[in-house]
Amino acid sequence: MPGKIKLFVVKIGGNIIDDNVRLNEFLQQFAALPGAKILVHGGGKLATELAEKLGIQQVMIDGRRVTDEATLRIAEMVYGGLVNKQLVAALHPFGCTALGVCGADGDLIRAHKRQHPTIDFGLVGDIDTVNVPLLDRWLGQGFTPVIAPLSHDGEGQLFNTNADTITQEIAKAMSQAFHVVLVYGFEKSGVLLDVNDEKSCLTQIDFEQFQELKRKKIITKGMIPKLENAFSAVKEGVRRVIIGRAESLPQLIDGTSGTSIVRDRYENN
Amino acid sequence: MPGKIKLFVVKIGGNIIDDNVRLNEFLQQFAALPGAKILVHGGGKLATELAEKLGIQQVMIDGRRVTDEATLRIAEMVYGGLVNKQLVAALHPFGCTALGVCGADGDLIRAHKRQHPTIDFGLVGDIDTVNVPLLDRWLGQGFTPVIAPLSHDGEGQLFNTNADTITQEIAKAMSQAFHVVLVYGFEKSGVLLDVNDEKSCLTQIDFEQFQELKRKKIITKGMIPKLENAFSAVKEGVRRVIIGRAESLPQLIDGTSGTSIVRDRYENN
Numbered sequence: 276m277p278g279k280i281k282l283f284v285v286k287i288g289g290n291i292i293d294d295n296v297r298l299n300e301f302l303q304q305f306a307a308l309p310g311a312k313i314l315v316h317g318g319g320k321l322a323t324e325l326a327e328k329l330g331i332q333q334v335m336i337d338g339r340r341v342t343d344e345a346t347l348r349i350a351e352m353v354y355g356g357l358v359n360k361q362l363v364a365a366l367h368p369f370g371c372t373a374l375g376v377c378g379a380d381g382d383l384i385r386a387h388k389r390q391h392p393t394i395d396f397g398l399v400g401d402i403d404t405v406n407v408p409l410l411d412r413w414l415g416q417g418f419t420p421v422i423a424p425l426s427h428d429g430e431g432q433l434f435n436t437n438a439d440t441i442t443q444e445i446a447k448a449m450s451q452a453f454h455v456v457l458v459y460g461f462e463k464s465g466v467l468l469d470v471n472d473e474k475s476c477l478t479q480i481d482f483e484q485f486q487e488l489k490r491k492k493i494i495t496k497g498m499i500p501k502l503e504n505a506f507s508a509v510k511e512g513v514r515r516v517i518i519g520r521a522e523s524l525p526q527l528i529d530g531t532s533g534t535s536i537v538r539d540r541y542e543n544n
Numbered sequence: 545m546p547g548k549i550k551l552f553v554v555k556i557g558g559n560i561i562d563d564n565v566r567l568n569e570f571l572q573q574f575a576a577l578p579g580a581k582i583l584v585h586g587g588g589k590l591a592t593e594l595a596e597k598l599g600i601q602q603v604m605i606d607g608r609r610v611t612d613e614a615t616l617r618i619a620e621m622v623y624g625g626l627v628n629k630q631l632v633a634a635l636h637p638f639g640c641t642a643l644g645v646c647g648a649d650g651d652l653i654r655a656h657k658r659q660h661p662t663i664d665f666g667l668v669g670d671i672d673t674v675n676v677p678l679l680d681r682w683l684g685q686g687f688t689p690v691i692a693p694l695s696h697d698g699e700g701q702l703f704n705t706n707a708d709t710i711t712q713e714i715a716k717a718m719s720q721a722f723h724v725v726l727v728y729g730f731e732k733s734g735v736l737l738d739v740n741d742e743k744s745c746l747t748q749i750d751f752e753q754f755q756e757l758k759r760k761k762i763i764t765k766g767m768i769p770k771l772e773n774a775f776s777a778v779k780e781g782v783r784r785v786i787i788g789r790a791e792s793l794p795q796l797i798d799g800t801s802g803t804s805i806v807r808d809r810y811e812n813n
Contacts, residue, residue, distance in 0.1 A: 325621075329597055348626060352594075356625020357617060360694065364648040364702045374650045379633045381643045381687060416681070418650060425629065433633045 289319025306369030400434025460521025558588025575638030669703025729790025
């Protein structure tokens with residue numbers, strides 16, 4: 276879609292946040308991306324470690340963390356504070372005017388408590404709206420939003436919200452006005468045909484291949500929701516989703532590393 | 545100075561942050577202040593409690609906390625995360641579009657490591673600049689900045705910075721463009737002639753009275769730097785400083801509670 280400004284929405288997870296050398300390498304590359312960009316981060320092992328040190332038990336249901344009051348406080352501290360502010364401070368020397376926020380700041384991400392027929396996930400928020408005009412304005416003023424995975428309901432309640440989901444919802448919402456390239460930083464090179472062989476990484480994957488590889492149990496576990504997110508994103512306007520190592524950011528973007536999911540160029544936008 | 549828009553800069557400390565009922569009362573009053581306003585907060589006992597739970601020893605020199613790496617991380621978590629995000633979330637229901645930031649966000653507060661001939665205060669920042677155009681823009685867009693007491697050097701280092709000092713520097717810097725009223729929330733009704741009698745609160749205090757009461761040891765301890773800050777603020781353009789109970793905010797502003805330090809109306813601004 277010519278005329279739209281390119282926007283990079285990049286998500287980094289725990290594996291790189293916990294590794295200062297790789298993180299610094301990534302931040303330099305991220306800051307060097309031309310034009311508009313948004314960084315969304317998780318919290319990595321830090322949240323789990325802090326909870327352990329404070330003796331807060333974490334309940335998991337189906338691989339998802341149940342968020343009680345104490346766990347939410349950990350998320351506020353680690354995601355909203357420690358990780359967010361350290362990323363912001365670390366981006367400035369690379370010429371990137373970072374603005375660290377969570378979903379409550381400026382009413383950026385509204386959500387409601389997750390409703391589930393059998394499981395109470397606690398203080399977990401499912402996203403209702405992303406404040407596109409706000410992000411648009413910040414980007415236009417030269418800021419790089421750095422977003423912690425917390426949302427709010429506008430009535431005083433903060434929620435824990437999965438960073439992959441926040442990234443995807445921001446990417447979708449921003450694709451109304453931008454040519455969005457979404458990058459999911461990951462601990463592997465991309466989608467691997469053989470999980471033990473980094474060289475078996477697929478350069479591209481389309482929805483039919485995904486279904487087939489899922490059927491053959493070649494794509495399993497955490498990669499499934501990641502790819503479902505990716506296909507959902509391109510279906511709703513994101514131009515390209517790339518999954519790979521965050522610290523190979525230039526290669527992910529020029530297509531020499533990672534796995535891309537591309538919006539069909541003939542499809543209407 | 546006619547023509548200047550009024551701006552309230554309000555600082556709250558630990559005593560109210562640690563008390564949910566009083567805090568909520570204050571936030572409702574704060575949100576109801578007409579027009580432009582900025583909230584600066586400390587962290588209260590939460591930082592000390594977290595440090596204790598994590599077994600981090602805190603070193604104090606002359607009543608000031610020495611900030612090592614571990615203590616700075618506590619400040620990032622408690623001030624930058626927990627307290628900041630909870631205040632932001634709690635302000636929205638009162639119709640106040642809060643934007644929670646620290647001094648690194650958007651390059652809001654630049655500082656350098658404190659230089660002292662004999663004491664190394666560690667990662668404590670003395671403020672160089674407050675980004676007035678940035679605050680001005682946020683206020684103009686209807687945001688209420690909620691500011692955590694952290695600054696940065698622009699080279700990747702965050703600093704712990706006293707919340708009273710941040711408040712004062714913001715108030716001074718903003719008084720170039722605004723008619724600034726600075727409110728220091730405090731655990732007493734104001735400046736007391738008898739520390740055990742809340743009714744002995746002075747309505748106003750001028751510099752000569754301050755010097756005399758200091759000489760007579762009626763004003764002592766923590767109140768001295770607080771008042772020095774206040775006189776410094778009015779000297780550099782702030783119109784009025786009020787010290788009193790944060791949860792009496794309307795009374796502090798209408799002059800029926802608290803102690804005021806007023807800029808001489810005949811003085812040039």
